Structure formats: C-alpha cells, structure tokens
Amino acid sequence: MQTAGMNTGVDAAGNLWGRYPANVSDHFTPKFVPIPTLILGSHLDTIPNAGKFDGILGVVCAIEVITRLHAAQKTLPFHIDVVGFGDEEGVRFPASMLGCRAVCGQWQDEWFALTDIAGITLNEALVQQGLNPAEIVNASRANEPLIGYWEIHMEQGPVLENTSLPVGIVSAIAGARRYTITLEGEAGHAGTVPMSLRRDALTAAAELVLAIEKIGCAQGIVATVGHIQTYPNAVNVIPAHVECTLDIRSVDDLLIDEVMNLITTASHAIATKRSIGIQWQKYHDAPAKHCAPKFRQLFEHAITQLNLPVCTLPSGAGHDAMLMADITDMAMLFVRCKGGISHHPDEFVAAEDAEVAVQTLLLALDELAFEYHRSEESI
Ligand SMILES: [Zn+2]
Structure with a gap:
C-alpha cells in the first residue's frame, strides 16, 4: 500500500x-x-x-x-x-x-x-x-x-x-434465512411395531426434505436442508425426534416470503398425514x-x-x-x-x-x- x-x-x-x-x-x-x-x-x-x-x-x-x-x-x-x-x-x-x-x-x-x-x-x-x-x-x-x-x-x-x-x-x-425444524414422533421397537402404526419422525423429515427440494426447483430459489440429527439414532429404534435445518436464499425477499409459505404449508400437511408434531424456529434473517x-x-x-x-x-x-x-x-x-x-x-x-x-x-x-x-x- x-x-x-x-x-x-x-x-x-x-x-x-x-x-x-x-x-x-x-x-x-x-x-x-x-x-x-x-x-x-x-x-x-x-x-x-x-x-x-x-x-x-x-x-x-x-x-x-x-x-x-x-x-x-x-x-x-x-x-x-x-x-x-x-x-x-x-x-x-x-x-x-x-x-x-x-x-x-x-x-x-x-x-x-x-x-x-x-x-x-x-x-x-x-x-x-x-x-x-x-x-x-x-x-x-x-x-x-x-x-x-x-x-x-x-x-x-x-x-x-x-x-x-x-x-x-x-x-x-441474496438475503438468507435459516430455520431449525423439529419433528416429534414416537419411538418404538423396530421389530414389533407394524409399519401402519408408526409415527416415524425421520420418514416424515425425509418427505419434507424432498418437498423442499421440489418447491425450490419449481420456484427458482435455493433451499437447502444441510443438517439433520435423529434421536435416539439407533439401528433398532423407530426415530422419535428429528432436528434439521433449512437455509433459503434469494435476492428477492418477497419471493422468500412466498416460498416459505409454500414450504411451511407442505410441512404441516406432511406432519398431519403422519401424526407427527412439527415446529419451525427462525434463527437467522438477513435481507437482500x-x-x-x-x-x-x-x-x-x-x-x-x-x-x-x-x-x-x-x-x-x-x-x-x-x-x-x-x-x-x-x-x-x-x-x-x-x-x-x-x-x-x-x-x-x-x-x-x-x-x-x-x-x-x-x-x-x-x-x-x-x-x-x-x-x-x-x-
Ligand atoms: Zn470472501
């Protein structure tokens, strides 16, 4: 210099x-x-x-x-x-x-x-x-x-x-928002609980991850589930509790609002269908x-x-x-x-x-x- x-x-x-x-x-x-x-x-x-x-x-x-x-x-x-x-x-x-x-x-x-x-x-x-x-x-x-x-x-x-x-x-x-999503199901024995009676938090999360990808593609926005943690995380237990994250970004803050509406609506539909509790928590919000x-x-x-x-x-x-x-x-x-x-x-x-x-x-x-x-x- x-x-x-x-x-x-x-x-x-x-x-x-x-x-x-x-x-x-x-x-x-x-x-x-x-x-x-x-x-x-x-x-x-x-x-x-x-x-x-x-x-x-x-x-x-x-x-x-x-x-x-x-x-x-x-x-x-x-x-x-x-x-x-x-x-x-x-x-x-x-x-x-x-x-x-x-x-x-x-x-x-x-x-x-x-x-x-x-x-x-x-x-x-x-x-x-x-x-x-x-x-x-x-x-x-x-x-x-x-x-x-x-x-x-x-x-x-x-x-x-x-x-x-x-x-x-x-x-x-781009503006960026980050959320923690918590899904609450019920633990059970992997050998004894029939598939039709399960409240598996991880399969609900899997459906949600794919729904986020589909909505992101359709709306031309980047939305990423980059972290997922399952509890109790054991080979022979139906997952009872899942925490995952969503990172969503766009130069258009209004588009983020619209897409978040679509994603949360889809998430509640998935949760209801599977009898899973779901909670969203926003922990980062930076406007474009x-x-x-x-x-x-x-x-x-x-x-x-x-x-x-x-x-x-x-x-x-x-x-x-x-x-x-x-x-x-x-x-x-x-x-x-x-x-x-x-x-x-x-x-x-x-x-x-x-x-x-x-x-x-x-x-x-x-x-x-x-x-x-x-x-x-x-x-
Ligand atoms: Zn740099």
Missing part, C-alpha cells in the same frame, strides 16, 4: 487501511465541506484449508488500481481508501464480519466476551494483536461522507466460467442488499469499453459489501474462478481475469471522477 502511494494504518478492530489522498483538500466556503471517500477492498482473513483468492483477491486488485493511478500521477477529487477487513469468515469466534461491523458502526460490546476454541476471549485476542478494544467505536466510518464501497471478489460459483466471461456485475447479495444502480452503470460502461459483453449475476454468498450497504452505496464485481470451486485449496483465478477487473475499476473511477467534477460545478 505504501509503495502504491498510500498512507496506511490499522483501526481498533484490526482492519488494514490505506488512503490515496484526493487532489483537493477540505474546503470552508461557505461552510466546512469535508472531502468524501470512495472505499475499495475486501477481506484479509480466510478459512482453514482455504484457497489463495477468496477475500485477498479484492484487496490486492484494489492496491493494484491505486498502483496504476500513482504510476500515472493521477489523483482524484475524492479520497480512495483501500481496506483489508479482518474476520469476515467468522472462523475463530462465533460471529462473522466483525471487522466490517465495526466499520459500519454496528459493533456490539457483548462480542468482546465471545471465546475461541482455546477459551481466549475476543477482547484478549484483540489485545494480543496490539489493538485497544476501548477504541473500537472509533473504527466506525458510518458518520463520514462516503461516496461508496466497491468490492472485487472471486465469483465462488460457475456462472462466469459457463458464459466464458472474465468478470460479472453483481446485481444484489441491492448494488447501487449508478455504480452498476459505471461498471457496465467500463466493461463495454473493454469490448466485453456485460453479465449481471446475483451473489448467493454473503460479503462485507452487504453490511457496507447499510452506511453507503455499494457495488461488487465478480471475477471468474475455475470450476466454481471456493473455500478449497484448488480455488483458482487467472491473473488475466484479475487484470480485467482492475481495468474495469480504473475506467469506472475515471467516469466517477468526471461525474463528480460535473456535480461540483453545478453546485
């Missing part, structure tokens, strides 16, 4: 920052007008047994953008801050996107007491890294004049590879976040200038950008990855594709600066 012409620092939440200063300073006529900032970046952390690209690609590409501006001695009428967020994945403590939450002014003090697998609290971990937890509130950028947040990220899916395109513009980050149309348009113009077709796609996975959307306009650019593989050592993004992403951002920055000048003149 420093070689690229940035002033650097680490905030109290452990996020790494670099600033490429504007070519103007705060002005005082007729009142104090601070220079706004465009933030570029992604996350620095990753998962165990990870690949080399998830997160860091967006930080490195952002630094490369600044490197090119600096080499061309080009400055802009606003600051560009490059951020490497800490702890997006939530691997060490039972909470995720902690660095970004601090930047968005959404830090909760009870998180300091969260412990990792070794019993070390988050507070202790921050101190061990030379950070001051008492200053974490200062990591917030929520009350500053921000132009927006742009994030380059590997796609983590197969869409761009299948369309033979190096980059794609993200339309929105839409990328700012004005930034999507800048990216579209840039990609067209590069003589490439424009591909727009939703993000099924969560990213720092979904939180940043709470404090400023955000946009994301996906880069093609091999085989759609991510969170795996085989993760791969070609340097040529990353280059297209860097050029897209440079062209979009040109147009943004031009528009910014024009709006300043009209004031």
Whole structure:
C-alpha cells in the first residue's frame, strides 16, 4: 500500500487501511465541506484449508488500481481508501464480519466476551494483536461522507466460467434465512411395531426434505436442508425426534416470503398425514442488499469499453459489501474462478481475469471522477 502511494494504518478492530489522498483538500466556503471517500477492498482473513483468492483477491486488485493511478500521477477529487477487513469468515469466534461491523458502526460490546476454541476471549485476542478494544467505536466510518464501497471478489460459483466471461456485475447479495425444524414422533421397537402404526419422525423429515427440494426447483430459489440429527439414532429404534435445518436464499425477499409459505404449508400437511408434531424456529434473517444502480452503470460502461459483453449475476454468498450497504452505496464485481470451486485449496483465478477487473475499476473511477467534477460545478 505504501509503495502504491498510500498512507496506511490499522483501526481498533484490526482492519488494514490505506488512503490515496484526493487532489483537493477540505474546503470552508461557505461552510466546512469535508472531502468524501470512495472505499475499495475486501477481506484479509480466510478459512482453514482455504484457497489463495477468496477475500485477498479484492484487496490486492484494489492496491493494484491505486498502483496504476500513482504510476500515472493521477489523483482524484475524492479520497480512495483501500481496506483489508479482518474476520469476515467468522472462523475463530462465533460471529462473522466483525471487522466490517465495526466499520459500519454496528459493533456490539457483548462480542468482546465471545471465546475461541482455546477459551481466549475476543477482547484478549484483540489485545494480543496490539489493538485497544476501548477504541473500537472509533473504527466506525458510518458518520463520514462516503461516496461508496466497491468490492472485487472471486465469483465462488460457475456462472462466469459457463458464459466464458472474465468478470460479472453483481446485481444484489441474496438475503438468507435459516430455520431449525423439529419433528416429534414416537419411538418404538423396530421389530414389533407394524409399519401402519408408526409415527416415524425421520420418514416424515425425509418427505419434507424432498418437498423442499421440489418447491425450490419449481420456484427458482435455493433451499437447502444441510443438517439433520435423529434421536435416539439407533439401528433398532423407530426415530422419535428429528432436528434439521433449512437455509433459503434469494435476492428477492418477497419471493422468500412466498416460498416459505409454500414450504411451511407442505410441512404441516406432511406432519398431519403422519401424526407427527412439527415446529419451525427462525434463527437467522438477513435481507437482500441491492448494488447501487449508478455504480452498476459505471461498471457496465467500463466493461463495454473493454469490448466485453456485460453479465449481471446475483451473489448467493454473503460479503462485507452487504453490511457496507447499510452506511453507503455499494457495488461488487465478480471475477471468474475455475470450476466454481471456493473455500478449497484448488480455488483458482487467472491473473488475466484479475487484470480485467482492475481495468474495469480504473475506467469506472475515471467516469466517477468526471461525474463528480460535473456535480461540483453545478453546485
Ligand atoms: Zn470472501
């Protein structure tokens, strides 16, 4: 970052920052007008047994953008801050996107007491890294004049590879809901209770899993039962009690509402037919976040200038950008990855594709600066 012409620092939440200063300073006529900032970046952390690209690609590409501006001695009428967020994945403590939450002014003090697998609290971990937890509130950028947040990220899916395109513009980050479903039947001897008299919670769950798949396919939505636990889980006992999960996502929150109605109605029909008790409990609900149309348009113009077709796609996975959307306009650019593989050592993004992403951002920055000048003149 420093070689690229940035002033650097680490905030109290452990996020790494670099600033490429504007070519103007705060002005005082007729009142104090601070220079706004465009933030570029992604996350620095990753998962165990990870690949080399998830997160860091967006930080490195952002630094490369600044490197090119600096080499061309080009400055802009606003600051560009490059951020490497800490702890997006939530691997060490039972909470995720902690660095970004601090930047968005959404830090909760009870998180300091969260412990990792070794019993070390988050507070202790921050101190061990030379950070001051008492200053974490200062990591917030929520009350500053921000132009927006742009994030380059590997796609983590197969869409761009299948369309033979190096980059794609993200339309929105899908909203996600998670539920625990509990099915209550009756245990019994596997040898003595006739099939017709059973209240088997696992066969009811099996029917429900297939119903969820069928409804998901028909409605064009991703719905996944990824965890199932059966009790007493013994070879010769009719399952009495089953707990399973549902993860459902879409960029359309209303569609999630509609599909959840269909799924819960189907689940109650299955439960009634089989004399099984069923309970739904929602434990996670994150609404969809839409990328700012004005930034999507800048990216579209840039990609067209590069003589490439424009591909727009939703993000099924969560990213720092979904939180940043709470404090400023955000946009994301996906880069093609091999085989759609991510969170795996085989993760791969070609340097040529990353280059297209860097050029897209440079062209979009040109147009943004031009528009910014024009709006300043009209004031
Ligand atoms: Zn990521």
